[in-house]
Amino acid sequence: MCANRFWGDRDDEILNAIVVLSNYVLIPAVAYGSQLALGALGVTLIYGILRFSNFAHGDTMAFGAMATILVTWLFQSWGISLGPLPTALLAIPFGIMATAALLLTTDRLVYRFYRQKKAPPVILVIVSMGVMFVMNGLVRFIIGPNDQRFADGERFIISAREFKKMTGLSEGLAFKTTQGITIVTAIIVVMTLFWFLNRTRTGKSMRAFSDNEDLALLSGINPDRVVMVTWIIVAALAATAGALYGLDKSFKPFTYLQLLLPIFAAAVVGGLGNPVGAIAGGFVIAFSEILITYPLKRVLKYLLPENLEPSTLVQLLSTDYKFAVSFTILIIVLLFRPTGLFKGKSV
């Protein structure tokens, strides 16, 4: 009886530790990683096919999210909703269309000129920074610099209180609807993208163009069409990633500028130009940012015997240094493995 009780308590402790870790590290990191992966996919596609680092990507995401929000508000005013799911899901396709129109216009007005002049990539990078400032201004001009809320429907799949009641554990586990949607949408988008790149004629011609531009042109691939399709796909990725991030966290134009660093870190860590790498990179960055700044005290409290319980927080870095983590990973990868974890192009 006594022994049973002891082992029962021990199991509870281990379960509690797992729940704490899932609640504060696993679930947030998987959701954040999916958002980063979608962003990094866009960056990596532009790098692979158009051959430059697009600094305007963060603000493209902001624009896509903004367009989605505006359509969401319109739907909400019409009384259209998805029941327990956020209305924003219905609005994302319209956000994608608006973003595609913006990107194609930008390409026509700005990038095409430099492409025809065969400008070196570094000039295109600087050009993209100019585009970034214009887009940032545009977004703030249209929707304002403040926080916007557009999430509706059920907030939680499982809330912390319900979880505690259900399991009787002392730790709660929260799983937000937006986190679930983020993960599911990311999986669908990534699967569609890979199917497109590997199975369709257009996708194959894009990969050919990326591998060897001259050879692709000789074999009769229309470069304008490849460029156009690339921008449309990038618009879809950026608008989806932006809307999901805004839905899960909160929408504020400036935060997308801050997202640029982890997104680039993800793309570079995975190997620029390599879509699989971009996804892996997104999760590597998300997990390291969250794990390194998470204090393990509460987890260890459950796992270690009582006399070994840590008195400090067991936190490697204070949360203020979250962005330093992606910077450090970026530098380490560039120093020791410039082509990234998966073979991409050297930066």
Added chain:
Amino acid sequence: MRKLLLATTAVALTAGFASAEDIKIGVILGFTGPLEAITPAMGDGAELAIAEVNASGALLGGSTVSPVRADSTCIDAGAATAAAERLITSDGVKGIMGADCSGVTGAILSNVALPNGMVMISPSATSPGLSTAEDNGLFFRTAPSDARQGVVMTEVLLEEGINEVAVSYVNNDYGKGLADAFQAAYEAAGGTITINAAHEDLKADYSAEVGALAAAGGERLVVAGYVDGGGSGVVRAAIDSGAFDTFHFPDGMISAKLVENFGSDLDGSSGQVPGTNSDGAGIFAKLAGDSFDATSPFAAESYDAAALIMLAMQSAGSSDPSVYKDHVISVSNAPGLKVQPGQLGLALQALAAGVAVDYQGASAVELIGPGESAGNYRQIGFEDGAEVTVKFR
């Protein structure tokens, strides 16, 4: 020609009344910047007191007072210093009502008020650092120091039986000052602070910060931030992840927006905000009428700051800052005739007749220590998704 003659005679006549002067008082507040939402009502509060004194005609043998507004910007110490310098050198003010934010107030005090010997009464600078700033007896405030708020918070929490809390503060002078003051008071009273961590304002996501707070644990989370900024983000993330069930909110978080954002999720939480149930607050609201919102933060304190300057002048019988600075404390504290808002004319006549005055004003002013308000707080609780007043402290 005749008009010119008349005009010159008029000028000569006014110049003849040497005793009655036109006194200028600077009203320096952040009319632009992060506090621009509440500074108009603060400026109106100060000018209401000035208008009341002018209407009575009892100040220093019929002197009139005119306010001169200047912009402190709340955050730019250089611009605030230049604006205050202008008030003294070019407008010739005899006293300054302001400034508003703690950072610029300290800058004006050390760079302008001290070298020029100018009296300053701030209605809203709450940083504990200003209590010990060198001021030659020139600086006062009708707002309490956050050191006092730290003590009030400690009392509220301990009375509710909360002995262990985590603190998240916004990373600026206000947040850091308040969090440190609270930590000192709470630990001295036997409470335990498991973590005292900063959060940056205006981020999209605070789940990492809340993860750290949750790991440290505590019975309640103290959020010393802004309701329009990161403070609400921290509360949202804490509720979502189930890290904390109840919270404690200092003044920066108390607003109708808080209940609107979180509703019944806050049940069982606590808080406090400067406020009083004195008669003065009600009278002040009636005086203000529809011209401005008398319950806007620090509007009452602004009225009182301007009133104190003029009462001190009357008590000293001089508008010279180096003379009347010694009278600010005596007119604001007992003993004396208790003075409510709207009775400034009466108080001026009493002072002229040699009767002592104990100014109560709109915010129940009582200056302690180095000349700062003792501070009255409204203790707040949250029940059934609504904010309720528990009591006044």
